[in-house]
Amino acid sequence: MEMPKIYLPLGTLKKISVADVLSDSNSRQYLMSFGFDLDELKTSIATVGIINPPILRQNEGGKIEIVTGYRRLRAASELHIEQVTSRVFLHNELAPDQALLVALYENLSIRTFNIIEKALVLRNLSRFYGKEEIIRTYMPLLGLPKRDEVYRQYLEMEKTLSEPIKEALANGKIQMKTAEILLEVDDNSREIISHFGSALNLNINQWHQFVDLTVDLMNIENRPASEVLEEIDINLLKPASTISNLPQQANAVLNFLKSKRHPRATAFQKQIRKKLGKMKLPEGARIVFPYYAEEPEYRLEVSFKDGPSLRERLLKIANDPMLHSIRLPLIEAISVGQTGEIPGK
Amino acid sequence: MRYSITDILIDSGLDDSPFAKRAVDNVRRLLPKATISTAHDTGHLKQDQFSKHVLYLLAYPGQFLKPCPGTTEHICCGYQILNVGTGCPMDCSYCILQSYFNQPGLRVFANIESGLKEVLKRIDSKPNRIFRVGTGEFTDSLALDPIVGWAELLIPYFSSRKNAVLELKTKTDHIHGALSCNTRERIIMSWSLNSPMIASREEHGAVSLRRRLEAAKSCQAEGFAIGFHFDPLIYYPGWKEDYLRTLDLMDKVLEPERIIWISLGSFRFMPSLKRIIRKRHPNSIVTNGEFVPGKDGKMRYFKPIRVELYSFMREHLEKWSPDLGLYLCMEAPDVWETSMGWNPVNSEGLSAFLDERVRKIFG
Numbered sequence: 001m002e003m004p005k006i007y008l009p010l011g012t013l014k015k016i017s018v019a020d021v022l023s024d025s026n027s028r029q030y031l032m033s034f035g036f037d038l039d040e041l042k043t044s045i046a047t048v049g050i051i052n053p054p055i056l057r058q059n060e061g062g063k064i065e066i067v068t069g070y071r072r073l074r075a076a077s078e079l080h081i082e083q084v085t086s087r088v089f090l091h092n093e094l095a096p097d098q099a100l101l102v103a104l105y106e107n108l109s110i111r112t113f114n115i116i117e118k119a120l121v122l123r124n125l126s127r128f129y130g131k132e133e134i135i136r137t138y139m140p141l142l143g144l145p146k147r148d149e150v151y152r153q154y155l156e157m158e159k160t161l162s163e164p165i166k167e168a169l170a171n172g173k174i175q176m177k178t179a180e181i182l183l184e185v186d187d188n189s190r191e192i193i194s195h196f197g198s199a200l201n202l203n204i205n206q207w208h209q210f211v212d213l214t215v216d217l218m219n220i221e222n223r224p225a226s227e228v229l230e231e232i233d234i235n236l237l238k239p240a241s242t243i244s245n246l247p248q249q250a251n252a253v254l255n256f257l258k259s260k261r262h263p264r265a266t267a268f269q270k271q272i273r274k275k276l277g278k279m280k281l282p283e284g285a286r287i288v289f290p291y292y293a294e295e296p297e298y299r300l301e302v303s304f305k306d307g308p309s310l311r312e313r314l315l316k317i318a319n320d321p322m323l324h325s326i327r328l329p330l331i332e333a334i335s336v337g338q339t340g341e342i343p344g345k
Numbered sequence: 346m347r348y349s350i351t352d353i354l355i356d357s358g359l360d361d362s363p364f365a366k367r368a369v370d371n372v373r374r375l376l377p378k379a380t381i382s383t384a385h386d387t388g389h390l391k392q393d394q395f396s397k398h399v400l401y402l403l404a405y406p407g408q409f410l411k412p413c414p415g416t417t418e419h420i421c422c423g424y425q426i427l428n429v430g431t432g433c434p435m436d437c438s439y440c441i442l443q444s445y446f447n448q449p450g451l452r453v454f455a456n457i458e459s460g461l462k463e464v465l466k467r468i469d470s471k472p473n474r475i476f477r478v479g480t481g482e483f484t485d486s487l488a489l490d491p492i493v494g495w496a497e498l499l500i501p502y503f504s505s506r507k508n509a510v511l512e513l514k515t516k517t518d519h520i521h522g523a524l525s526c527n528t529r530e531r532i533i534m535s536w537s538l539n540s541p542m543i544a545s546r547e548e549h550g551a552v553s554l555r556r557r558l559e560a561a562k563s564c565q566a567e568g569f570a571i572g573f574h575f576d577p578l579i580y581y582p583g584w585k586e587d588y589l590r591t592l593d594l595m596d597k598v599l600e601p602e603r604i605i606w607i608s609l610g611s612f613r614f615m616p617s618l619k620r621i622i623r624k625r626h627p628n629s630i631v632t633n634g635e636f637v638p639g640k641d642g643k644m645r646y647f648k649p650i651r652v653e654l655y656s657f658m659r660e661h662l663e664k665w666s667p668d669l670g671l672y673l674c675m676e677a678p679d680v681w682e683t684s685m686g687w688n689p690v691n692s693e694g695l696s697a698f699l700d701e702r703v704r705k706i707f708g
Contacts, residue, residue: 180620294637294645331683
């Protein structure tokens with residue numbers, strides 16, 4: 001399909017009140033920026049002024065809409081610049097769909113969009129174009145695969161996720177696959193999970209584990225997030241808790257959720273750690289066990305300076321009285337946690 | 346089973362092939378309201394990736410016979426997949442095809458007859474090797490049989506070969522095509538089985554366990570070798586009682602004779618499938634178990650749970666008959682040893698065991 005062609009006239013250069021434009025709620029309808037940092041732009045404007053004038057459109061009602069330059073105007077506002085020279089188009093000089101394409105191509109020419117910005121672009125495009133056309137023509141421009149489910153997912157994300165989660169996504173603090181899981185749950189649960197995770201200051205991988213485990217438990221126990229996470233509040237987060245800092249608290253929360261989600265594997269890990277801990281291993285030696293008993297063997301790691309020191313360490317290990325009690329990982333795993341059946345719906 | 350097919354799309358150039366003509370005739374008879382069009386005329390088709398409404402008849406450009414991809418680090422059975430199509434009109438919640446194919450619709454390869462020539466040439470070129478061939482990996486072997494007539498097409502080719510068997514694996518009772526063939530030699534009619542709860546709750550569009558077993562009984566009575574696949578076994582509250590009900594039903598309906606093999610496999614999946622299942626089948630319980638990542642990247646039940654599933658099934662199946670050719674699908678040697686009491690050591694060992702079952706049943 002041939003892309004639409006727009007030959008943008010010069011428009012009229014006018015000094016526009018920054019405060020007036022930014023205060024109008026209609027002014028953001030072509031906005032494609034989310035989660036941005038204005039510091040660099042402010043330094044640039046403070047040094048050389050606004051090099052590229054914003055493009056504005058005066059709609060049928062006389063209100064000014066920002067087509068491009070929202071960040072420039074915000075930066076100007078923060079620098080207390082009252083008026084900015086802009087290229088202004090009358091409504092009959094620049095139709096709304098054309099204005100959107102101007103905004104899109106200007107952004108594409110100077111930067112890459114983050115995930116939420118791509119979602120914003122798709123939502124804006126959906127005001128003027130059909131789904132098929134957006135998927136075929138515009139999604140590749142955004143670096144997205146031409147797939148219906150991807151289109152739907154981005155629109156749902158833009159519509160459904162809370163601002164803090166959108167910000168975390170835009171800033172790369174949570175992954176797309178984490179957001180996808182959040183889309184599965186109801187608004188209230190999503191809010192509670194987001195709030196809880198934010199309070200723990202989780203890193204990107206911890207965020208994914210936290211959301212995945214919580215939503216798994218919600219499904220298995222058929223309970224909302226509030227009830228699943230309530231137990232954590234009681235056990236780990238009460239003021240009298242001895243856990244004093246956030247990273248430890250985050251790990252404790254994740255371990256608690258893991259032990260609920262994987263009770264038998266967790267019991268196996270606990271038992272085998274305890275058993276191996278009873279061995280009097282020489283310095284520089286350690287035994288690594290298969291975390292989920294998937295591998296059929298343990299691994300012994302021994303550091304040594306020379307042959308005699310290796311011999312000495314191996315002999316010490318070989319004579320450890322605990323050795324005889326260590327069985328195949330699978331047999332160890334079978335021997336613990338035979339508590340019956342997992343909970344289900 | 347009821348089809349939800351509303352559109353038949355034939356790749357331009359294949360309209361005149363006997364395969365496509367036969368399929369079109371059957372569609373006109375079975376689905377008189379379905380639209381039949383050629384592939385360059387797809388404008389009216391609006392569908393998603395998982396659509397069961399469109400049946401494509403197209404030419405497959407690749408090799409028709411390929412070894413089952415299996416999975417690394419596990420013992421595989423050495424099966425050969427005859428790729429007759431992809432996608433399935435049924436909609437089992439646990440189906441791995443949901444994450445395998447990024448292509449919409451049901452796809453049937455209408456150039457199968459020309460592809461078969463090459464396949465048979467390969468089989469004939471290795472007379473000392475037994476080719477265990479199946480069509481049920483990327484589609485159900487018989488779900489579309491009333492339309493495309495796979496059984497009648499394929500059975501004669503495989504029946505006449507002494508170093509191959511063809512397994513038609515299904516969750517339907519579409520056995521008419523197979524029964525109408527003159528021969529039963531080297532053909533295995535097999536059914537996927539599960540507990541009644543899983544069959545009714547998770548295997549959307551499949552026929553009931555009783556109907557599957559009645560179909561197996563008919564095939565058995567007509568002289569076919571039969572097989573069963575308890576795959577995926579699902580661990581949930583009450584699973585033991587439920588699976589025993591299936592075994593009781595087998596005992597009531599069938600004689601444990603000419604059963605070439607029964608496989609056991611526990612639910613395993615690529616991590617990405619979990620989200621798809623939750624989205625497409627929100628009431629499914631199949632992802633609720635205690636799954637851990639395996640060495641091949643797939644999620645599997647924690648090993649002791651797998652051992653529990655297999656040991657239980659083995660114990661009760663062996664009470665029914667000690668000679669069922671029980672084997673595990675894609676499992677580790679220690680799981681074999683602990684649950685089955687023996688261990689084929691590697692994939693070659695399992696292949697040899699299954700080849701021996703073929704010799705025992707077919708000579």
